[in-house]
Amino acid sequence: MDGRSATIVALEGVRKSFGAVRALAGVDLEVRAGECLGLVGHNGAGKSTLMQVLAGTLAADEGRLVVAGDDITASAGVAAARSHGVVCVFQELSLCPNLTVAENARVMHRAFRGFGWRKRAGAAMVAMLDDIFPGHGIDPADVVADLSIARRQMVEIARAFLVTDQPLRLVILDEPTSSLDQIVAEQLMGFVRRFVARGGSVILISHLLGEILSTCDRVVVMKDGRVVETRPARDFTRESLVAAMGSVVAHEEGRSVAATARQAGETVVEARPPRQADGRSLSARRGEIVGLAGLAGHGQTDLLVRINAAAQGREPHARVAGAVAFVAGDRQSDGVFPLWSIAENITIRSLGRLRRFGLIDPAAEARMAEEWRQRIAIRTPDMGNGILSLSGGNQQKALFARALASEADIVLMDDPMRGVDVGTKQEVYGMVRAEAARGRTFLWYTTEFDELLHCDRVYVFRAGVIVAELAADEITEERVLQSSFAEEAA
Numbered sequence: 485m486d487g488r489s490a491t492i493v494a495l496e497g498v499r500k501s502f503g504a505v506r507a508l509a510g511v512d513l514e515v516r517a518g519e520c521l522g523l524v525g526h527n528g529a530g531k532s533t534l535m536q537v538l539a540g541t542l543a544a545d546e547g548r549l550v551v552a553g554d555d556i557t558a559s560a561g562v563a564a565a566r567s568h569g570v571v572c573v574f575q576e577l578s579l580c581p582n583l584t585v586a587e588n589a590r591v592m593h594r595a596f597r598g599f600g601w602r603k604r605a606g607a608a609m610v611a612m613l614d615d616i617f618p619g620h621g622i623d624p625a626d627v628v629a630d631l632s633i634a635r636r637q638m639v640e641i642a643r644a645f646l647v648t649d650q651p652l653r654l655v656i657l658d659e660p661t662s663s664l665d666q667i668v669a670e671q672l673m674g675f676v677r678r679f680v681a682r683g684g685s686v687i688l689i690s691h692l693l694g695e696i697l698s699t700c701d702r703v704v705v706m707k708d709g710r711v712v713e714t715r716p717a718r719d720f721t722r723e724s725l726v727a728a729m730g731s732v733v734a735h736e737e738g739r740s741v742a743a744t745a746r747q748a749g750e751t752v753v754e755a756r757p758p759r760q761a762d763g764r765s766l767s768a769r770r771g772e773i774v775g776l777a778g779l780a781g782h783g784q785t786d787l788l789v790r791i792n793a794a795a796q797g798r799e800p801h802a803r804v805a806g807a808v809a810f811v812a813g814d815r816q817s818d819g820v821f822p823l824w825s826i827a828e829n830i831t832i833r834s835l836g837r838l839r840r841f842g843l844i845d846p847a848a849e850a851r852m853a854e855e856w857r858q859r860i861a862i863r864t865p866d867m868g869n870g871i872l873s874l875s876g877g878n879q880q881k882a883l884f885a886r887a888l889a890s891e892a893d894i895v896l897m898d899d900p901m902r903g904v905d906v907g908t909k910q911e912v913y914g915m916v917r918a919e920a921a922r923g924r925t926f927l928w929y930t931t932e933f934d935e936l937l938h939c940d941r942v943y944v945f946r947a948g949v950i951v952a953e954l955a956a957d958e959i960t961e962e963r964v965l966q967s968s969f970a971e972e973a974a
């Protein structure tokens with residue numbers, strides 16, 4: 485970046501409160517042409533709220549918004565942002581599930597109209613998908629509801645980068661890789677670099693600090709609704725970035741603790757992917773942390789869902805000894821109960837214990853919710869607030885609390901740490917290890933390699949079947965990747 489690049493966006497003194505919660509306490513932010521700006525901060529720091537103000541989906545209480553030289557404060561809204569070339573891909577995907585990929589492109593790009601629009605929209609989407617995610621395997625006639633969450637995220641991203649009848653200056657990517665595996669995430673980061681090299685601008689929000697440091701030119705750190713640091717990315721290290729976010733850099737004990745603290749009891753889970761023909765199966769013992777790895781969408785979630793169904797007697801191909809709790813990764817479709825309070829979302833699995841004279845004891849429910857608010861720092865002034873009032877990462881923490889607060893012996897985790905900030909992640913890893921040491925069993929699907937280091941054993945999946953089983957001392961990134969791709973893995 486040279487210092488002379490034009491300013492594309494300037495936000496000045498932006499404030500926004502939701503009732504008693506001050507989400508933005510006077511934020512200034514500048515984005516230049518041809519740069520990728522990283523935006524980091526703890527869960528609830530205000531990142532998404534700031535991006536919503538910029539993209540016009542939320543009105544600020546105060547502040548100025550200048551885009552491409554025009555002060556659009558008075559006319560701020562989605563239409564003004566779009567016509568000035570600002571597009572946002574939010575954490576919660578916004579595709580219409582009952583429409584096809586091509587039809588979803590049409591929803592955002594009115595230019596696809598008249599005779600043959602479907603074909604043109606489909607061709608444009610495929611070209612963009614090919615450019616960003618070579619080998620994506622998505623057809624423009626696919627109905628979005630039938631796509632995996634990773635593919636839906638790819639479609640949403642490709643649609644945002646399509647240029648039709650409006651200029652495209654700035655694309656905001658709010659945790660864009662949260663459902664993507666490492667290979668696809670790297671494809672996206674490569675595309676972002678090409679896009680900014682051509683003069684476009686990107687704001688990248690991510691809790692994966694490696695991704696931020698390797699892709700961004702500058703990094704802005706937010707904390708409690710304010711910008712606390714802005715520096716070129718090269719001036720940050722991972723440690724200094726974590727420190728700027730206000731978290732203590734935890735020393736990774738990871739594997740050594742995981743490997744030694746096991747009590748390797750009796751087998752409590754036994755399950756086989758339906759297409760597995762070589763006799764292999766997944767098993768887990770009491771007190772074990774078992775990882776499910778491999779590229780996204782290769783059968784890991786499916787097997788977890790089957791194990792969950794087995795606990796309810798609905799799946800003959802898996803055997804489960806004990807009560808099971810499921811922590812969803814796709815919180816939008818099978819995680820949160822959107823109309824319920826935060827407290828209710830946490831305690832729903834534990835109602836048996838909260839009963840008094842046959843009725844739920846509200847005081848006990850409030851105590852349990854409060855305990856978990858403190859244990860994993862759910863940022864809210866009131867656990868009676870609606871769950872959707874929480875930031876994305878804080879909603880994810882509530883799902884964790886629901887599973888850990890329950891008395892389940894076996895906890896199934898479907899890549900649930902996406903979107904959780906680094907500080908909290910360390911806390912949760914510690915909790916998982918402590919609970920495993922007390923005899924709970926964890927089956928943990930993750931797309932983040934580092935998380936596999938907390939596991940005692942890892943099964944690698946490919947094309948719906950288990951292709952490798954790695955013992956703790958064999959879990960290396962290289963081995964996992966090798967097995968994920970090899971036709972015949974060991």
Ligand SMILES: Nc1ncnc2c1ncn2[C@@H]1O[C@H](COP(=O)(O)OP(=O)(O)OP(=O)(O)O)[C@@H](O)[C@H]1O
Pocket residue numbers: 502505506507525526527528529530531532533534863864872873874875876877878903905
């Ligand atoms: N619709 C809403 N109603 C009430 N409070 C809200 C609403 N949206 C956001 N907040 C609050 O505003 C604060 C900032 O939230 P925001 O989503 O901007 O955080 P974030 O930095 O994007 O977090 P994350 O990393 O978890 O996505 C949080 O305390 C959140 O609870």
